Amino acid sequence: EKHGICRAVTWPRIKYSILGKRDDGTVLTGEYFTNHTVTKEVDRSFYQLGFVENPTELTTNAKKQLVS
Numbered sequence: 001e002k003h004g005i006c007r008a009v010t011w012p013r014i015k016y017s018i019l020g021k022r023d024d025g026t027v028l029t030g031e032y033f034t035n036h037t038v039t040k041e042v043d044r045s046f047y048q049l050g051f052v053e054n055p056t057e058l059t060t061n062a063k064k065q066l067v068s
Helices: 004-019 060-067
Strands: none
Touching: none
16 A cells, blocks of 8 residues: 555556566466557548638637638
């Protein structure tokens, strides 16, 4: 308890799972998904944005259009 949950539990678990072994050299058993990646096709939209001279003069609809 004096070290806190991060130092005593979370950080060692993360370190061991990254290295695949504990500090004493014991190899971790079980399956770890270290190189499991998912590729997914996503439709993307590209917009050309110009400069705005005075952003305070933009209407609400114009601002919404910029961030959508």
